[in-house]
Amino acid sequence: MLFNSATFLWFLPSVFILYWLIGNRQLRLQNLLLLIASYVFYGWWDWRFLSLISFSILADYLAAIQIHRAGIKLKAKAWLILSIVVNLGLLSFFKYYNFFVDSFVNMVGQFGYEMSPWPMNIILPVGISFYTFQTMAYTIDVYKKKITPCHDFIAFAAYVSFFPQLVAGPIERASRLLPQITKPRRFNYVQAVEGLRLILWGLFKKIVIADSLAIAVDHAFNYTRAVSGASILLAVIYFAFQIYCDFSGYSDIAIGTSKLFGIELMSNFRFPYFSKNLIEFWRRWHISLSTWFRDYVYIPLGGSKKNLPATVRNIVIVFLLSGLWHGANWTFVAWGAAHALLYIPVFAWTHIATRRQSAQNILRKPVVKNITDFFGTLITFGAVVATWLLFRAETIGQAVLMFKKMIMMARPPFVNAEYLWYIAALLFFELLMRGDERNPAPFKRKWARYLYYCILIYIVLLHVDKESSEFIYFRF
Amino acid sequence: MKKLLLNIIRLAGFFILFYISVNILIAASTAFTPKVEKLLLKFSAISEYETRRIKELDEWMQQDESRKTGLILGSSTAYMNINPQILSAQTGIDFFNCGSNCQAINYSCIILKHVLAKHKPDYILLDVYPGMWNTITTEAPTEWVVNYHSPHHAFILRMVSAEHSVILWNHYFYSMIKRCMPFAKYMEAETMEHSKYIGNGHVCFEDAIADYKAVYREYTSIKIDNAIALNEIERLCKDNNITLIILMPKMINTYVRKDIIKTTAHFIDVENVADETYYRDSHHMHCDGAERFSYWLAKRVNEYRLQAENNIRQE
Numbered sequence: 001m002l003f004n005s006a007t008f009l010w011f012l013p014s015v016f017i018l019y020w021l022i023g024n025r026q027l028r029l030q031n032l033l034l035l036i037a038s039y040v041f042y043g044w045w046d047w048r049f050l051s052l053i054s055f056s057i058l059a060d061y062l063a064a065i066q067i068h069r070a071g072i073k074l075k076a077k078a079w080l081i082l083s084i085v086v087n088l089g090l091l092s093f094f095k096y097y098n099f100f101v102d103s104f105v106n107m108v109g110q111f112g113y114e115m116s117p118w119p120m121n122i123i124l125p126v127g128i129s130f131y132t133f134q135t136m137a138y139t140i141d142v143y144k145k146k147i148t149p150c151h152d153f154i155a156f157a158a159y160v161s162f163f164p165q166l167v168a169g170p171i172e173r174a175s176r177l178l179p180q181i182t183k184p185r186r187f188n189y190v191q192a193v194e195g196l197r198l199i200l201w202g203l204f205k206k207i208v209i210a211d212s213l214a215i216a217v218d219h220a221f222n223y224t225r226a227v228s229g230a231s232i233l234l235a236v237i238y239f240a241f242q243i244y245c246d247f248s249g250y251s252d253i254a255i256g257t258s259k260l261f262g263i264e265l266m267s268n269f270r271f272p273y274f275s276k277n278l279i280e281f282w283r284r285w286h287i288s289l290s291t292w293f294r295d296y297v298y299i300p301l302g303g304s305k306k307n308l309p310a311t312v313r314n315i316v317i318v319f320l321l322s323g324l325w326h327g328a329n330w331t332f333v334a335w336g337a338a339h340a341l342l343y344i345p346v347f348a349w350t351h352i353a354t355r356r357q358s359a360q361n362i363l364r365k366p367v368v369k370n371i372t373d374f375f376g377t378l379i380t381f382g383a384v385v386a387t388w389l390l391f392r393a394e395t396i397g398q399a400v401l402m403f404k405k406m407i408m409m410a411r412p413p414f415v416n417a418e419y420l421w422y423i424a425a426l427l428f429f430e431l432l433m434r435g436d437e438r439n440p441a442p443f444k445r446k447w448a449r450y451l452y453y454c455i456l457i458y459i460v461l462l463h464v465d466k467e468s469s470e471f472i473y474f475r476f
Numbered sequence: 477m478k479k480l481l482l483n484i485i486r487l488a489g490f491f492i493l494f495y496i497s498v499n500i501l502i503a504a505s506t507a508f509t510p511k512v513e514k515l516l517l518k519f520s521a522i523s524e525y526e527t528r529r530i531k532e533l534d535e536w537m538q539q540d541e542s543r544k545t546g547l548i549l550g551s552s553t554a555y556m557n558i559n560p561q562i563l564s565a566q567t568g569i570d571f572f573n574c575g576s577n578c579q580a581i582n583y584s585c586i587i588l589k590h591v592l593a594k595h596k597p598d599y600i601l602l603d604v605y606p607g608m609w610n611t612i613t614t615e616a617p618t619e620w621v622v623n624y625h626s627p628h629h630a631f632i633l634r635m636v637s638a639e640h641s642v643i644l645w646n647h648y649f650y651s652m653i654k655r656c657m658p659f660a661k662y663m664e665a666e667t668m669e670h671s672k673y674i675g676n677g678h679v680c681f682e683d684a685i686a687d688y689k690a691v692y693r694e695y696t697s698i699k700i701d702n703a704i705a706l707n708e709i710e711r712l713c714k715d716n717n718i719t720l721i722i723l724m725p726k727m728i729n730t731y732v733r734k735d736i737i738k739t740t741a742h743f744i745d746v747e748n749v750a751d752e753t754y755y756r757d758s759h760h761m762h763c764d765g766a767e768r769f770s771y772w773l774a775k776r777v778n779e780y781r782l783q784a785e786n787n788i789r790q791e
Contacts, residue, residue, distance in 0.1 A: 006640070020477055187477055189477075189479050189480055192480050193480065193483070196484075450487060450490050451494070453487060453491075454487075454490060454491050454494040454495075457491055458491075458494065458495065458498060461642055461643075461646055462516065462517070462518070462643070462646060463643075464642035464643060465641075465643070
C-alpha cells in the first residue's frame with residue numbers, strides 16, 4: 001500500500017478511529033491493532049512476504065531473549081552471530097543473489113573462463129533492507145546490554161512491523177521506539193495536528209515536486225544520447241530534488257502517521273541541501289541510516305579514534321557498504337565510493353583545522369548566515385549533485401557518457417527548464433519553515449495556517465495522478 | 477479527538493470556500509488572459525479544433541432525421557486517419573468523425589449513448605486502436621469536460637465518473653464554475669502546427685514527420701472495462717438496428733493480437749492497406765494518406781451497406 005494511494009486514504013482514518021476508540025488506554029489492544037494494521041498494510045503489496053517478515057520477527061525475538069539469558073559471553077555471541085547471519089542471509093539472498101552471481105561470472109570471464117550464470121527470478125521484498133537493519137540493531141543492542149529484550153511478542157512484532165516506517169524507514173532504534181510501544185498511548189491533540197500537518201507536507205513534496213520532476217528526469221535518463229549536455233545537467237539537478245522530495249516526503253508522512261498513533265519517530269532529513277560541507281550533509285541526509293552505519297559499523301571498526309589511515313579505511317568501508325545497501329548494482333557502489341572520496345578531504349580538513357564538532361553543534365547552527373556559508377553550500381550541493389548522476393544511472397557507462405556530455409556540451413537549449421519553478425516553490429516553503437523540519441506551517445494566526453493548508457491541498461489536488469507512483473526508496 | 481474532528485470539518489469547509497473562490501478567480505482571469513488557467517490547470521487535452529468538432533456534432537445530430545448517417549468513434553487514429561467527407565461522398569451516408577485523443581472503447585460507448593439519445597445513426601465505424609484496448613486515460617474525458625460548453629451535465633458526469641481521477645474531477649468542477657460565469661472566455665483551441673480542420677470532425681496533418689522513430693509494441697490483452705464496453709456497443713447497435721463495423725488500424729512496427737476482440741460485428745483489417753507513405757508518424761496519417769485510405773475504406777463500407785440493404789430487402 002502506498003502512502004499516496006486512494007487505498008491509504010481509507011486505510012489510515014479507519015485504523016486511526018479503531019485505534020483510539022477501541023484500543024484507547026488498553027496497551028495490548030493498541031499493539032494488536034497496530035500489528036494487524038501493519039500486516040494488512042504490508043500484505044496489500046504481496047501477502048506472501050508476510051511469512052518472511054514474520055520469520056525475521058520470530059528469529060530476532062528469540063535470539064534477543066537467548067542473548068540476554070546466556071550466562072557466558074561466548075554463548076551470547078553465538079546467538080548474536082546466528083541472528084546476524086539469518087538477517088544478512090535473507091537480505092543477501094533476496095537482494096544480492098543475482099548481483100553476486102553475475103559479478104562473479106563476469107569476473108571469472110575476465111580471466112578467460114566461460115561460465116554460464118544461474119540467475120533466479122527473485123522478487124525483492126519491499127522494505128527488507130529497512131526492517132532487517134532495524135532488527136539487527138535490536139539484537140546488537142541487547143548483546144551490548146544497551147537495552148533489555150522485549151518479552152511481549154505482540155509489542156515486539158508491532159515494533160518491527162510498525163507500518164508507517166516499515167517499508168522505507170526511518171530505521172528506528174529499539175531504545176527509542178520500543179519503550180513507546182510498550183507504554184500505553186493517550187490521544188494528544190497537538191501531536192495529532194502536527195502529524196496531519198507533516199502528512200500534508202510530505203504529500204506535497206512527493207506528489208507535487210518529486211513526481212513532477214520525475215518526468216523531466218526520466219526523459220533525460222531514457223534518451224541520454226538524444227538530449228543536450230545542458231539538459232542532462234538540469235536533469236541531474238532535478239533528480240537531486242526529486243529524490244530528496246520523494247524520500248523526505250515519505251519520511252514526513254511516516255513521522256506524521258506515527259504521531260497520529262501517539263508515537264514519535266526520529267527525523268530523517270534536516271534540510272540537507274543547505275549543508276555547508278559534506279560532513280554536515282551526511283548529518284542531515286537519511287539520518288537514520290547514516291547513524292546506523294556510524295553506530296554499528298564505523299564505531300565498532302574503530303571510528304576515528306585510531307590513526308588517520310585507519311579512519312580513512314573505516315570511512316571508505318562505511319560508504320561502500322552504504323552504497324551497496326541502496327541496491328545491487330555497481331552504480332551504487334561507485335556512488336558510495338565517490339562520496340568517500342569527497343568526504344575524506346573534508347573530514348581531514350575539519351579534523352586538522354577546526355577540531356571535531358559534535359553533530360548537535362553543527363545541526364544547531366543557522367542554515368546559511370554569511371557569504372562563506374553560501375559558497376560552502378553551493379560547492380557541497382554541486383558535489384552531491386555530481387554523485388547523484390551515478391546513483392540514478394542504469395550503468396556506469398551511462399553515467400560516464402552523461403557526465404562527459406554534461407561537462408563538454410553544457411550549452412543551451414535547456415529542455416524542461418520550466419520545472420525549475422517546482423524547485424523554487426520547494427525552497428520558498430522550506431525557507432518558511434525556518435530550520436524546523438517538523439513544523440511545515442510556522443504561522444501563529446489560525447487563518448494564516450488554514451490558508452496555507454488550503455494552498456497546499458489545492459496544489460496537491462492539481463497534481464494527483466490516477467496511478468500513484470511508487471516511492472524511489474521502495475526499491476531499496 | 478472531538479476537537480480534532482471539529483477542526484478537520486472546519487478546515488474542510490474553509491477549503492470548499494477557498495476552492496470555489498480560487499476557481500472563480502482563475503475562470504475570471506480568462507477574460508483578460510488565458511495564461512493563468514493554462515499554467516495552473518494544465519488541461520491535458522485542449523486538442524486541435526476540439527470545441528468546434530463538439531459543436532458540429534450537436535448540429536450534425538439535429539439535421540434531417542430521414543438521411544442515412546454514420547458515426548465514426550475511436551481514438552486519434554480515427555479522427556486523423558478517416559476523412560468522413562470522402563466516405564459520405566462515396567457511400568451516400570452522412571458520416572461524422574467523433575474520434576478523440578485516447579478514446580478508449582468505454583468512452584466510445586458513453587459517447588454513443590449520448591448520441592443515441594438525440595439521433596440514431598445507421599452505421600457505426602468503431603476504430604479500435606490496440607493501445608486503447610488495455611488502457612483508459614483521462615485525455616478523452618478531459619476533452620469533453622473542457623470543450624463541451626453546453627449544459628449536458630449527466631453525459632459529462634458519466635464520462636468523468638468512468639475514470640477515477642482527481643485531476644479529472646478537478647477539471648469538471650472548474651468547468652462547471654466557469655460555465656456559470658458569463659464573462660469567462662473559453663480557450664481558443666490550440667492548433668497544432670501543420671494541421672488543418674477538414675470538416676465533419678476530421679483533422680489531418682499536412683506533411684509527414686521526417687525522422688520519427690517507430691517503436692515496436694505488442695498489444696495482447698484487453699481491459700475488462702473496455703471488453704464490457706465493446707459488448708455494450710454491440711448490444712446497443714443490435715437493439716437500434718445499427719450496422720457496427722469494427723476497424724483495426726494498422727500501426728507500423730506494431731504487433732497486434734486481433735483474436736482478443738471477440739465480436740460478431742463486421743471487421744475491417746487494415747493490416748495490408750496503408751504502407752508507410754500514408755503515415756505522418758507511426759500512428760497517424762497525413763492528409764493525403766487519410767484521403768487515399770478513406771477512398772479504400774469507402775469501398776469496404778459500401779460492401780457492408782449493400783449487404784445491409786439486401787438484408788432489409790429480403791426481410
